[in-house]
Amino acid sequence: MTNSLRQHTGGTASLVVGTTLENRYLVIRVVGSGGMSWVYQARDMRFPSVTRLAAVKEMLNPSKDEAVRQTAVQSFEREANLLATLNHPAIPRVYDYFTIGERSFLVMEFVNGKDLEAILTESNDFLPTTMVAHWGVELCHVIHYLHHHQPPVIFRDIKPSNIMSDEHENIRLVDFGIAKLFEPDRKGTMIGTEGYSPPEQYRGEAGPLSDVYALGATLHHLLSRRDPRIEPPFSWHDRPLRQINPSVPEGLDQAVMKALAYEPEQRFQDMKAFQAVLAQFTEGGQPIVVSAASVAPAVAAAVAPATSEDGIQPKWEFTCEDEIRGTPVIVKDTVLVGAYDNNLYALKPSSGEFIWKYAAEGGLTGKPAVFEDNIIVGSEDKRVHAVSLITGKVAWTYYTEAEVRSSPTIAEGHVFIGSDDAKLHAINVMYGRGAWKTEVDGPIRSTPLASSDRIYFGCESGDCYSVDLRGEIKWKFHSKRAITSSPCEGNGLLYFGSVDSLLYALDIKSGWAAWRFRTNNAIISSPTIAQGLVIFGSADGRIYAVDGRSSKEKWHFETEGQVTANPLVQGGLVYCGSVDGHLYALELMTGKLRWKFLTGGPITGGISANEEMIVFGSTDHKIYALPL
Amino acid sequence: MFRFGITYETGRVRQSNEDCLVVITSLQQGDTASPYYGLFVVADGMGGHEQGERASQLAAQTFAREVISRFGAQWLGGVSENSESIQEILESSILRANQAVMLNLPGSGTTLTAALVFSRQIFFTHIGDSRAYLVGKEIRQITHDHSLVQRLVDQGHISSEEAGRFAQRNVLLKAVGQVEGIETDFLTIPWEKGSRLLLCTDGLWGVLSDSEILRITGNYESPQDAAMALSRQANIMGGPDNISAIIVEMTGEP
Numbered sequence: 012m013t014n015s016l017r018q019h020t021g022g023t024a025s026l027v028v029g030t031t032l033e034n035r036y037l038v039i040r041v042v043g044s045g046g047m048s049w050v051y052q053a054r055d056m057r058f059p060s061v062t063r064l065a066a067v068k069e070m071l072n073p074s075k076d077e078a079v080r081q082t083a084v085q086s087f088e089r090e091a092n093l094l095a096t097l098n099h100p101a102i103p104r105v106y107d108y109f110t111i112g113e114r115s116f117l118v119m120e121f122v123n124g125k126d127l128e129a130i131l132t133e134s135n136d137f138l139p140t141t142m143v144a145h146w147g148v149e150l151c152h153v154i155h156y157l158h159h160h161q162p163p164v165i166f167r168d169i170k171p172s173n174i175m176s177d178e179h180e181n182i183r184l185v186d187f188g189i190a191k192l193f194e195p196d197r198k199g200t201m202i203g204t205e206g207y208s209p210p211e212q213y214r215g216e217a218g219p220l221s222d223v224y225a226l227g228a229t230l231h232h233l234l235s236r237r238d239p240r241i242e243p244p245f246s247w248h249d250r251p252l253r254q255i256n257p258s259v260p261e262g263l264d265q266a267v268m269k270a271l272a273y274e275p276e277q278r279f280q281d282m283k284a285f286q287a288v289l290a291q292f293t294e295g296g297q298p299i300v301v302s303a304a305s306v307a308p309a310v311a312a313a314v315a316p317a318t319s320e321d322g323i324q325p326k327w328e329f330t331c332e333d334e335i336r337g338t339p340v341i342v343k344d345t346v347l348v349g350a351y352d353n354n355l356y357a358l359k360p361s362s363g364e365f366i367w368k369y370a371a372e373g374g375l376t377g378k379p380a381v382f383e384d385n386i387i388v389g390s391e392d393k394r395v396h397a398v399s400l401i402t403g404k405v406a407w408t409y410y411t412e413a414e415v416r417s418s419p420t421i422a423e424g425h426v427f428i429g430s431d432d433a434k435l436h437a438i439n440v441m442y443g444r445g446a447w448k449t450e451v452d453g454p455i456r457s458t459p460l461a462s463s464d465r466i467y468f469g470c471e472s473g474d475c476y477s478v479d480l481r482g483e484i485k486w487k488f489h490s491k492r493a494i495t496s497s498p499c500e501g502n503g504l505l506y507f508g509s510v511d512s513l514l515y516a517l518d519i520k521s522g523w524a525a526w527r528f529r530t531n532n533a534i535i536s537s538p539t540i541a542q543g544l545v546i547f548g549s550a551d552g553r554i555y556a557v558d559g560r561s562s563k564e565k566w567h568f569e570t571e572g573q574v575t576a577n578p579l580v581q582g583g584l585v586y587c588g589s590v591d592g593h594l595y596a597l598e599l600m601t602g603k604l605r606w607k608f609l610t611g612g613p614i615t616g617g618i619s620a621n622e623e624m625i626v627f628g629s630t631d632h633k634i635y636a637l638p639l
Numbered sequence: 640m641f642r643f644g645i646t647y648e649t650g651r652v653r654q655s656n657e658d659c660l661v662v663i664t665s666l667q668q669g670d671t672a673s674p675y676y677g678l679f680v681v682a683d684g685m686g687g688h689e690q691g692e693r694a695s696q697l698a699a700q701t702f703a704r705e706v707i708s709r710f711g712a713q714w715l716g717g718v719s720e721n722s723e724s725i726q727e728i729l730e731s732s733i734l735r736a737n738q739a740v741m742l743n744l745p746g747s748g749t750t751l752t753a754a755l756v757f758s759r760q761i762f763f764t765h766i767g768d769s770r771a772y773l774v775g776k777e778i779r780q781i782t783h784d785h786s787l788v789q790r791l792v793d794q795g796h797i798s799s800e801e802a803g804r805f806a807q808r809n810v811l812l813k814a815v816g817q818v819e820g821i822e823t824d825f826l827t828i829p830w831e832k833g834s835r836l837l838l839c840t841d842g843l844w845g846v847l848s849d850s851e852i853l854r855i856t857g858n859y860e861s862p863q864d865a866a867m868a869l870s871r872q873a874n875i876m877g878g879p880d881n882i883s884a885i886i887v888e889m890t891g892e893p
């Protein structure tokens with residue numbers, strides 16, 4: 012097996028153009044090189060009147076160690092002797108073999124063409140699949156010949172650079188230097204990026220089925236243009252052929268994957284069987300189906316479970332006089348929701364029946380918070396209102412200097428809430444008296460997060476702040492655009508999105524950026540964290556799940572509109588609304604769609620849940636309760 | 640502050656030590672001082688003719704130099720506009736190390752596992768099969784080896800028992816200095832009170848089981864004594880490879 016350090020073998024071609032070897036072979040140019048050798052085009056001067064071309068392969072001296080060198084020379088001789096006994100149109104003829112000093116040379120038929128690796132790199136697009144299938148058929152033929160030769164020959168090193176297409180577009184197998192040296196058990200000899208070889212070959216066992224695998228790997232490379240040497244071995248299932256190259260017929264994909272089965276017993280059992288299937292995909296071949304049962308497993312069945320638009324029946328609906336942009340809360344026996352019609356509604360969770368409403372003088376866009384028997388909510392009338400949960404009558408109001416679009420957070424006996432007056436307000440939750448204000452660089456529309464004696468919030472100036480319980484700023488982090496998204500906490504990090512399209516993870520103690528994750532449009536949606544995953548939406552239309560510790564994307568789900576709403580995770584499902592009017596229910600771990608529910612307008616607010624249902628509003632003026 | 644101990648031994652079979660360790664700790668006192676930080680790096684080189692030891696050294700030095708010039712600059716000047724995230728700093732520093740090895744020592748390569756400890760958070764970056772562990776009441780492996788054997792275990796082709804005996808145990812799928820634009824693993828977790836951070840090369844974890852590492856580490860109050868005891872035990876087990884480890888403790892508030 013070739014080691015991955017082959018590119019760096021370091022030797023340079025030792026023959027200069029114009030050199031004559033053995034008084035006979037005039038070196039014309041270098042045509043190729045590999046891990047073990049240089050190959051030259053030469054002219055055989057024995058035939059001065061006709062131009063007879065030959066390929067001269069010079070073995071590179073692989074080692075200063077005499078014993079190692081000896082083995083290398085022997086294997087080179089073996090290649091020469093083996094080639095001399097073979098007789099097949101796809102195998103170049105051997106003319107000569109000799110050694111000069113420490114250097115060994117093999118003279119053989121010159122193949123006028125290009126190796127498949129060169130063809131692949133020189134083309135800018137996918138190769139026609141019929142051509143690749145045709146090559147596959149011819150290769151099966153010659154490898155079948157080798158396997159049935161006496162004694163049988165296992166090629167062991169099938170890969171694009173060892174296959175040439177000659178001037179008649181016939182396939183030629185070059186490089187029979189099969190007994191390649193490698194020093195086992197020494198880290199320097201990494202065979203890890205090899206990629207074309209089957210698992211058993213890593214254990215030093217190679218049989219005819221190993222060539223089946225390597226041919227499969229070669230075809231995979233030719234069809235996908237993805238070099239297996241730079242991918243982890245045996246990772247074919249991570250690179251589904253048809254996903255990379257949609258022009259590959261399904262049956263061809265299945266055939267290649269069958270050849271690439273990890274267990275030899277599951278591959279084609281001989282070259283003829285492989286050839287028969289490949290033949291169906293050559294020009295003029297008849298497509299037949301590879302017996303499905305025998306095809307390699309587990310290309311994750313992407314069959315979505317029935318996504319019933321209509322399967323989900325709302326438990327109830329309630330219509331307000333204007334759009335609902337805020338998030339409801341469910342508390343005790345009440346659903347509370349603020350609407351753009353200035354009202355805070357109290358409804359019965361079981362039926363959606365109206366209990367009371369409280370009228371503010373401006374739209375309610377946030378999510379109410381509950382403290383004992385009072386509900387706290389901010390309004391575009393510049394005030395923060397505390398309303399009795401039982402009677403719906405006002406308990407206190409508190410004035411800020413501009414619209415309140417932030418939602419309240421309650422901690423340590425205080426309400427913390429931002430306002431468009433560019434201040435964070437701390438208000439005594441019992442009496443509505445202001446305790447302190449912290450002035451910042453712009454309106455605050457995100458919901459503050461209170462955690463371990465600190466308050467964290469985003470600001471339209473693009474800054475995220477940490478303040479202590481006396482209102483003193485502890486740190487400030489700057490992003491390029493507004494931070495409307497509300498922060499959440501996990502793993503010692505603070506997560507939030509910015510209109511600059513990035514999701515940020517800051518070290519919560521210092522405010523330093525630990526990582527950032529890029530989406531394709533503004534993030535207004537507030538992240539939530541579940542099972543180590545940060546879930547959030549982006550105006551690029553997607554709902555994302557990103558690993559909170561590594562910043563790696565776990566999945567994303569494409570909706571048909573911007574996602575500015577906040578997701579909710581409940582019982583292993585992610586619920587999230589989209590501007591396309593749907594509420595989506597996705598599997599937390601995979602992002603697979605469970606169901607979706609269509610409302611009459613964009614959904615921009617968040618969701619609340621209890622054991623029986625989820626509740627959310629839509630800009631179609633309705634509040635929906637869906638059963639769980 | 641940090642308390643740390645190291646061991647750096649050739650072992651009983653190899654002629655030379657192809658591993659490399661780097662430890663950098665810092666302190667700042669003052670009104671708006673940044674919390675202290677520490678950078679801990681282990682690297683295990685490969686490639687014949689002394690290339691391995693040079694590769695690990697070159698990679699670790701280049702990496703640490705980059706981290707210090709970027710992160711360290713911020714640390715001394717506060718957070719600036721457009722500042723890079725710590726992930727970006729660590730990843731581009733590895734890329735620099737990768738370029739340096741490719742350019743200067745073609746044909747060689749090295750593992751690199753590093754932990755940047757800052758505030759109360761640990762930031763890991765990692766390529767290859769050196770490892771990071773958190774050792775407290777239990778032992779938890781943080782990094783995931785980029786090795787053929789690990790890949791086979793992940794795919795369920797061999798069991799973790801078989802993995803210990805697998806012939807190509809030291810075949811890596813990724814290393815610093817092998818291909819352009821290598822992808823690294825990044826992970827950040829909060830420091831858990833009372834736990835120790837252990838970084839080591841396969842000369843240690845390849846011969847001692849996780850539970851042995853846990854037991855031995857727990858027997859010593861001083862991280863230096865613990866590190867020495869670990870390499871002593873690895874040598875008793877034959878010391879087939881170079882043994883390198885760093886054990887870090889965090890004391891007090893950052």
Ligand SMILES: Nc1ncnc2c1ncn2[C@@H]1O[C@H](COP(=O)(O)OP(=O)(O)OP(=O)(O)O)[C@@H](O)[C@H]1O
Nearest residue numbers: 043044045046047048050066121122126172185186
């Ligand atoms: N008979 C030939 N006629 C023309 N070109 C040839 C011939 N044999 C080999 N070549 C060219 O030389 C390149 C290298 O040859 P070959 O694969 O035999 O070398 P190698 O050192 O054994 O390679 P590796 O060890 O990387 O597999 C081939 O990819 C091909 O482009």
Ligand SMILES: [Mg+2]
Nearest residue numbers: 045172173186
């Ligand atoms: Mg070759």
